[in-house]
Amino acid sequence: MTGEFELIDRITRGLVARDDVVLSVGDDAAVLALSGHAVVTTDVLIENVHFKRQWSPARAVGRKAVAVNVSDVEAMGARPSAVVVALAFPKDLDQAWVEEFEAGAREECDRAGVSLVGGDLSSSAVIAVCVTAIGDLGGRAAVTRSGALPGDLVAVCGRLGWAAAGLAVLQRGFGSPKDMVAEQQTPTVPYGQGVVASRAGATAMLDVSDGLLADLGHIADSSGVVIDLDTGLFAVPDGVARVAAATGKPGIGFVLAGGEDHALAAAFPAGTDLPEGWVRVGEVKAGDPAVLVDGHAFDGSRGWDHFA
Amino acid sequence: MTGEFELIDRITRGLVARDDVVLSVGDDAAVLALSGHAVVTTDVLIENVHFKRQWSPARAVGRKAVAVNVSDVEAMGARPSAVVVALAFPKDLDQAWVEEFEAGAREECDRAGVSLVGGDLSSSAVIAVCVTAIGDLGGRAAVTRSGALPGDLVAVCGRLGWAAAGLAVLQRGFGSPKDMVAEQQTPTVPYGQGVVASRAGATAMLDVSDGLLADLGHIADSSGVVIDLDTGLFAVPDGVARVAAATGKPGIGFVLAGGEDHALAAAFPAGTDLPEGWVRVGEVKAGDPAVLVDGHAFDGSRGWDHFA
Numbered sequence: 343m344t345g346e347f348e349l350i351d352r353i354t355r356g357l358v359a360r361d362d363v364v365l366s367v368g369d370d371a372a373v374l375a376l377s378g379h380a381v382v383t384t385d386v387l388i389e390n391v392h393f394k395r396q397w398s399p400a401r402a403v404g405r406k407a408v409a410v411n412v413s414d415v416e417a418m419g420a421r422p423s424a425v426v427v428a429l430a431f432p433k434d435l436d437q438a439w440v441e442e443f444e445a446g447a448r449e450e451c452d453r454a455g456v457s458l459v460g461g462d463l464s465s466s467a468v469i470a471v472c473v474t475a476i477g478d479l480g481g482r483a484a485v486t487r488s489g490a491l492p493g494d495l496v497a498v499c500g501r502l503g504w505a506a507a508g509l510a511v512l513q514r515g516f517g518s519p520k521d522m523v524a525e526q527q528t529p530t531v532p533y534g535q536g537v538v539a540s541r542a543g544a545t546a547m548l549d550v551s552d553g554l555l556a557d558l559g560h561i562a563d564s565s566g567v568v569i570d571l572d573t574g575l576f577a578v579p580d581g582v583a584r585v586a587a588a589t590g591k592p593g594i595g596f597v598l599a600g601g602e603d604h605a606l607a608a609a610f611p612a613g614t615d616l617p618e619g620w621v622r623v624g625e626v627k628a629g630d631p632a633v634l635v636d637g638h639a640f641d642g643s644r645g646w647d648h649f650a
Numbered sequence: 651m652t653g654e655f656e657l658i659d660r661i662t663r664g665l666v667a668r669d670d671v672v673l674s675v676g677d678d679a680a681v682l683a684l685s686g687h688a689v690v691t692t693d694v695l696i697e698n699v700h701f702k703r704q705w706s707p708a709r710a711v712g713r714k715a716v717a718v719n720v721s722d723v724e725a726m727g728a729r730p731s732a733v734v735v736a737l738a739f740p741k742d743l744d745q746a747w748v749e750e751f752e753a754g755a756r757e758e759c760d761r762a763g764v765s766l767v768g769g770d771l772s773s774s775a776v777i778a779v780c781v782t783a784i785g786d787l788g789g790r791a792a793v794t795r796s797g798a799l800p801g802d803l804v805a806v807c808g809r810l811g812w813a814a815a816g817l818a819v820l821q822r823g824f825g826s827p828k829d830m831v832a833e834q835q836t837p838t839v840p841y842g843q844g845v846v847a848s849r850a851g852a853t854a855m856l857d858v859s860d861g862l863l864a865d866l867g868h869i870a871d872s873s874g875v876v877i878d879l880d881t882g883l884f885a886v887p888d889g890v891a892r893v894a895a896a897t898g899k900p901g902i903g904f905v906l907a908g909g910e911d912h913a914l915a916a917a918f919p920a921g922t923d924l925p926e927g928w929v930r931v932g933e934v935k936a937g938d939p940a941v942l943v944d945g946h947a948f949d950g951s952r953g954w955d956h957f958a
Binding site: 364365368369370371372373374376379380381383384385390391392414415417418420426427428430459460461462464465466467468470474475476477479484486487547548549564 | 679
C-alpha cells in the first residue's frame with residue numbers, strides 16, 4: 343500500500359510504552375516482560391457487521407476495538423498489558439478516518455493502561471479491524487468459566503443494557519439518550535476490576551458481550567451449575583428505562599439480554615465481601631446447567647412481559 | 651453469525667495444546683506459561699490484496715497466514731509458542747473453504763511447533779484473516795534490527811526468490827514450476843532457525859518479506875551501517891533460473907528483490923561459525939546507512955541487467 347510506512351510512522355509517533363514493554367513498534371515483533379502467565383485474546387470488527395460508519399465515528403470504532411479485547415483480558419483476572427492493532431481499509435477511505443481511528447485506539451489504550459506495541463495496515467474492500475490483547479496474570483491463576491460452585495454468589499460490575507438501548511435508539515434514527523448511544527459506540531469497560539475480582543476470590547468470570555443471560559449460560563455449562571438471577575437485585579438505569587418506555591419493551595429485558603455491554607460477571611464464594619463496584623445479582627445452585635430468572639427458566643417465546 | 655459456535659466447535663476439536671499452553675480455546679482468552687519475555691506480532695491477509703482464491707487454495711491461505719506471523723517471531727530469535735487466528739468471510743462462502751483454511755492453519759501450526767489457542771469468526775464482504783503469533787525468548791534478549799556492527803558478516807537462511815518466481819508464473823497464467831508456485835502460496839519458513847541464530851550470536855535479524863534488499867535496508871537504517879552483498883555468494887535456484895529465463899529477467903533479481911519469501915537474514919560477528927542452513931552473502935561496513943550490491947548502490951532505474 344502506498345504510503346504505508348509514512349502512515350505507520352505518523353500513527354506510532356509518541357506512543358507511550360509502559361514499564362513492561364521491552365520493545366515497542368518498529369521491529370519484526372514487540373517484546374513484553376510479563377511477570378506471570380500470558381493471557382491472549384483476539385477479536386475482529388468488520389464494517390457493517392460490528393459497526394456502521396454512519397452510526398459510529400472513527401474514534402469510537404478505534405476505542406471499541408481496543409475495549410472489547412481488553413475486556414476479555416480483564417475477564418481472566420489478568421492485568422491488561424498490551425495490544426496490537428491491525429487495520430485494513432479501502433484505498434479511497436478518507437485518511438482522517440484512519441487517523442481518528444488510531445487516535446481512538448490510543449485513547450482507549452490510555453484508559454485501559456495498556457501499551458499499543460504493534461500492528462499492521464492493509465487495503466481492503468471493507469474496513470476490517472483486528473485487535474489482539476495480551477494480559478499478565480502476575481503469579482495468579484486465571485479465573486476461568488468453569489470454577490463456579492453451588493452456594494457461590496453471582497455478581498456483576500459495569501453497565502448492563504446501555505449498549506442495547508443505544509442500538510435501539512440508533513435503529514430508530516435517533517441520537518439520544520446520548521449516553522446510551524455512546525455506550526453502543528464504545529462500551530465502558532470496568533478496567534482493573536478483573537484483577538480486583540480475582541484477588542477477591544472470584545471462582546468464575548467472563549465479560550458480558552452477548553447479553554448477561556447468554557453469557558452466564560457459558561459459566562453454567564462450563565461449571566456444571568445452575569445460575570439463578572434475582573431481578574429484584576437489578577437496577578434498571580434511567581436511560582435504559584427511558585428507551586424501554588419509548589420502545590414499549592421492559593427495561594429489565596435490555597439489562598438481562600442486551601449485548602455488547604462488556605460488563606464483567608463473576609461468581610464468588612458465599613459471604614464474600616464484594617469489592618466496590620460489584621453488585622450481587624444472583625446465586626449459584628446445584629443442578630443441570632441452566633440460567634434461571636427468579637427461579638424460573640426464561641421463556642423466550644413469552645418475551646420480557648412477565649418481568650415488566 | 652448463525653452457526654458460529656458449531657463452526658468453532660468443529661474447528662477446535664482435537665486441537666493440540668503444547669506444554670506451554672495452560673488454557674486453550676473456550677474461555678475469554680488463552681493462557682500461556684512463557685519462560686522468558688513474550689514476543690508479539692500480528693499480520694492481516696486480505697482477499698485480492700494478499701491472496702487470490704483462484705491462485706491459492708484455502709489450505710494454502712491458512713498455512714500462509716500462520717507462516718508469515720511465526721516468521722516474525724523467529725526473526726526476533728524467539729521460540730514460537732502460540733497463535734490466535736481471526737477469520738472473517740462472506741456468508742455465502744462455501745463452508746469447505748473455511749474448513750480447509752482452518753486445516754491449513756493447523757497444519758502450519760504443527761510444522762512450526764506452535765499451538766492454535768484462540769480466534770474469532772465473523773462475516774465480512776471479503777475474506778479477511780488476522781493472525782497474531784506469540785513467542786518466548788526463554789531468557790535470551792531479542793535480536794532486533796539495530797545491533798549490526800561494522801565487520802559483522804551477513805547471512806541468510808531459507809529460500810530467496812522462490813515466491814516472486816511463483817508469482818511471475820501465476821501472473822502469466824501458468825502453474826509450474828510447481829515448487830515456485832507452492833512457495834508463493836505458502837512460504838517455507840525456516841522454523842527453529844531464529845533461536846539457532848540467536849544462540850550463534852546474531853547481532854541483528856529480520857525476516858525477508860519485502861525482498862532482501864529492501865529488508866536489509868531496515869537493518870542498515872536501524873543499525874546505522876552499510877550492508878554490502880556479494881552476488882558471487884548467492885546461488886540462483888534452478889526453478890528461479892527457469893522462471894527468470896522464461897520471463898527474460900535475471901535470476902539474481904528474483905533472489906535479491908523478490909518479496910514474500912520469509913527467509914531469515916541476520917548479521918553475525920566476523921568469524922562466526924555459521925549454523926547449518928545459513929549462507930554468508932555479504933558484510934557489514936561503516937558508513938551512512940545503505941545496502942550495496944557488489945560494492946555499488948543498486949540503481950533501480952537500470953534494473954537487474956548489469957547483474958545478469
